[in-house]
Amino acid sequence: MIKINKLEIENVKRVKAVKIEPTTSGLTIVGGKNSQGKTSVLDAIAWGLGGNKYRPSQPAREGSAVPPYLHIVLSNGLIVERKGKNSDLKVIDPNGQKGGQQLLDSFVEELAIDLPKFMNATNKEKANILLRIIGVGDRLHELETKEQEIYNRRHAIGQIADQKVKFAKEQPYYPDAPKEPISASELIRQQQEILARNGENQRKRQRLTQIQADYARQGQEVERLKLLLNEAQAKYAQLAADLEIAQKDTLDLIDESTEELEANIRQIDEINRKVRANLDKDKAETDANDYRVQYDALTAEIMAIRQQKTDLLTNANLPLPGLSVEDGELIYNGQRWDNMSGSEQLRVATAIVRRLKPDCGFILLDKLEQMDLETLREFGAWLEQEGLQAIATRVSTGDECSIIIEDGYVTGQEQLPEQMPAQAETKTWKAGEF
Structure with missing residues (x-):
């Protein structure tokens, strides 16, 4: 699975200069107060890997004379950059060969960088995505009809x-x-x-x-x-x-x-x-x-058809134990989506997104402040167990946060006066596991 090893972001939306080395498995939480640049980090990653359809309407940081700069190093050795006046994309493989968005699209799952699109989908849409990736959607639809x-x-x-x-x-x-x-x-x-x-x-x-x-x-x-x-x-x-x-x-x-x-x-x-x-x-x-x-x-x-549906899903290669579809809705451990806990919802969404493109080993999550610390720990432990990487934001400055962003910088990062006009180097922060 391909993950994000390092990322550098400068002058994107509210971010001034941030360097992060996310933990390779588990949950990396970008914390901070409101309007400090947390979500801008995720938006920058989505733009860098997902293409111009994720380009912010105003990508350049307000008041900055320097254009946006993105530098992402992936675990497969690819280096992804956006820089210059037009923020052109450049993808370089370990052999120095250049690629483009098509190469990124081959392993970057859209829902991994836009998980809310899945989370906010209707129950039927979620179920259809699952049925499509396990290859039983058409047959199940035929049986249900x-x-x-x-x-x-x-x-x-x-x-x-x-x-x-x-x-x-x-x-x-x-x-x-x-x-x-x-x-x-x-x-x-x-x-x-x-x-x-x-x-x-x-x-x-x-x-x-x-x-x-x-x-x-x-x-x-x-x-x-x-x-x-x-x-x-x-x-x-x-x-x-x-x-x-x-x-x-x-x-x-x-x-x-x-x-x-x-x-x-x-x-x-x-x-x-x-x-x-x-x-x-x-x-x-x-x-x-x-x-x-x-x-x-x-x-x-009817009972015979329902048994066929049960057998169809029982024999399917589902992305998560306990996951199924009943009456056109996702069911996890006997619970429908609206009865699942926040951690269970994230677990189901992440497992389905991973199955869509197994090579994509990371997801981006925004606004995890809705989860309590126990739920965060539970979800983080599951990510580590599955070998998945999640980069998330949370309105908090507590110990659960891997880094804290304040006014566009990582807290504790020193800015030298002579570095300010240029593409400033920043102190690298290696996220701890959570």
């Missing part, structure tokens, strides 16, 4: 199923009603058949009565007409036979009642209403069950 599509379908089916269940519960049910609606014409036909049979029975009864009457009259005729005995006896015998037949025909006759059919005819509308209600309830329950089966099937699909 499919999961959302199935989730929406399942949600719609679940709502329909709930509505069907509610509708089925609200429907009345009549256990005594027939399974199918009753036809009025069928009931009338059955009634007419019974009435026809009953009419036939009545005719047979009338015939019996008639034969009985004839038989009685004929008996009287036999008594009266002794002279016609033979003829009358013959006829009487015939009538006796007819009587026997008629008696046999009517012996087992039973008339059927039409009361139930008549009641059904009168109540057909009510019966059919109950039948239709029962059918509606049965259909609603069937529909609800069908939709619930679909809902459960879609739930299984």
Whole structure:
């Protein structure tokens, strides 16, 4: 990893003359009060390594007749300079060969010199950067899109199923009603058949009565007409036979009642209403069950996709243990970005930035006064463990600061009168580890 070994800055923004040798691993804090030149140090490094897009709007120190001067020595032997009236860039390798911004861009990560750009990004943007550098962004996006599509379908089916269940519960049910609606014409036909049979029975009864009457009259005729005995006896015998037949025909006759059919005819509308209600309830329950089966099937699909997403991230080469992405957001040790401590946020950001360009072994951090000393120590220890270099600013003059800048100079640096008009040499301050 390439780091910053030395840097000299003169007449850039608020800096008058500063020389620093940052610690190679860990945290180098540039301390001081407000408006003394701390941030100007970081802006100068960003300009020197990141190119003219990081050039300050007013790079020259106000009131200075001498143009800005930058001299940065990197651990790979490159020397980066900006000097002269136009602050032209000059990059020289250990063999004396000259290079340019393209060479610096090959190993200097933009977010390393502009970490706030990452820190201030949205949660989704942070997650997308991570997914891009571990190479699973497209596949994870595809799985999330499919999961959302199935989730929406399942949600719609679940709502329909709930509505069907509610509708089925609200429907009345009549256990005594027939399974199918009753036809009025069928009931009338059955009634007419019974009435026809009953009419036939009545005719047979009338015939019996008639034969009985004839038989009685004929008996009287036999008594009266002794002279016609033979003829009358013959006829009487015939009538006796007819009587026997008629008696046999009517012996087992039973008339059927039409009361139930008549009641059904009168109540057909009510019966059919109950039948239709029962059918509606049965259909609603069937529909609800069908939709619930679909809902459960879609739930299984969603769980399978989520498992694929988990496997995808589990098998990915993540830049930091405990780092992952859930629902499009960064997760570190189970916490989303806004629930992470300041040290955890810096740790995550630094690890991701390092993975973007592994050769870039340093980052610039501004305004670390928001962190307490314990957090600073925790973050500094992690940097040392990872072999990373961080140059940071903090509004403080405490012992946690590697150097203190006051009025554009490093505190304790002596300025000789004869050195002031020219590119003044300054006392080198080697930052201690923190």
